[in-house]
Amino acid sequence: MSSAESAMVPARVGVLGGGRMGAGIAHAFLIKGAEVVVVERDEAAAAAARERVSASAAASIERGVLEGPLEQVLDRLAVTLDRGAFADRGLVIEAVPEDWELKVASLKDVEQHLGDGAVLASNTSSLSVTGLSAELAHPENFLGLHFFNPVPASTLIEVVVGAQTAPEWVAAARAWTAGLGKTAVVVNDAPGFASSRLGVAIALEAMRMVEEGVATAEDIDNAMVLGYKHPTGPLKTTDIVGLDVRLGIAEYLASTLGERFEPPQILRDKVAAGELGRKTGQGFFTWT
Structure with a gap:
């Protein structure tokens, strides 16, 4: 880790929620030298969060991305x-479910627990x-930091600027993103921002094509991967994100931007059947 990187990443970072995204965010700051505290709702969730971060850090050490030993790295982690x-x-980043x-x-x-001058961010998508x-007492100290799944491998963070976000925190967010070895895209607050709005639009149309029998999920994804150089097709990405998450985003966008974002019936049916994607083993694809 270079001194330039360490200077751009806050020395002490907090993450609320240690699920897949929260653990990934904790990992991203941890490997850049920050002291990270993850706060969870109960002991079981806390143990699971620690295991996620520990496993992710161990994998980074094995790949040579992070210098060990693992115990020294985890000394900078508290759950x-x-x-x-x-x-x-x-800096504290909220990473609770999209509700x-x-x-x-x-x-x-x-x-209420933050010190003076601390920044509060949401990982909302x-x-x-x-x-x-x-809803906050200090909206000027709040912004969106939308990380992407899987956080350790993703190179993008969407910095979302609220109407009252102080400009200095936007500049700081750019620096933090660079310090994490990722690229920032800055967008003004709007439904779905840039990434979710475009990504969901493509995914919903891909679902409609499956529903209409135009092609299989695999062939639709291959068309985007091979024809448009997308690293992952829209349906496999939906499986990775979670069909329930995509449904929630689509319903929100439909309520704010109109019927073009109305979720297709195939998405509603799969969520109702518990086919949520990779996390349940079945979505538009079968995962093992």
Whole structure:
């Protein structure tokens, strides 16, 4: 790790939620030398979060991305149930599920534990950053930092600027992103931002094509991978993200941008059947 990188990444980072995305975010800062605290809702979730980060860090050591030993790396990681652990963090990122009421309640509670000058960010992939900030005492210190799954391999962070986000935090977010070895795209707050809006539009049309019998999921994905050089097709990406997550985003976009984002019946049926993608073993593809 270069001194330039370490200078651009906050020394102390907090993450609320240690699921797949939260653990990935913790990993991203951990391998760049930050001290990271992950706060979870109960002991079982905390143990699972620690295991996710530990396994991810071990894999990075095996690939030569991170210098070990693993025990020294994990010395910079704390997992707790106490949100008071955020008090000394310069940056705290909320990574709870994509539910408006849950995010609002979580952000409002976390804000009460932050020290002066700390930045609070949401990893939301579609919800209004301006709307979320309206619920906070210090909306100027809030912005969106939309990481992509899988976080360790992804090279993109979408920096979402709310109506009251202070300009200096946008500049800081660019620097943090560079320090993580990723690229920032800065967008003004709008439904679905840039990435989710475009990604979901393509995915929904791919689903309609499967529904109409135009082609198989595999052939539709291959058309985008081989013809347009997408690293992963829209349906496999949907499986990785989670069909339930994609459904929630599509419903939100349909409510804000109109019927062109109305989820197709095949998506609703798969979610109702518990076919949520990679995390359940079945989505548009079978995962083992």
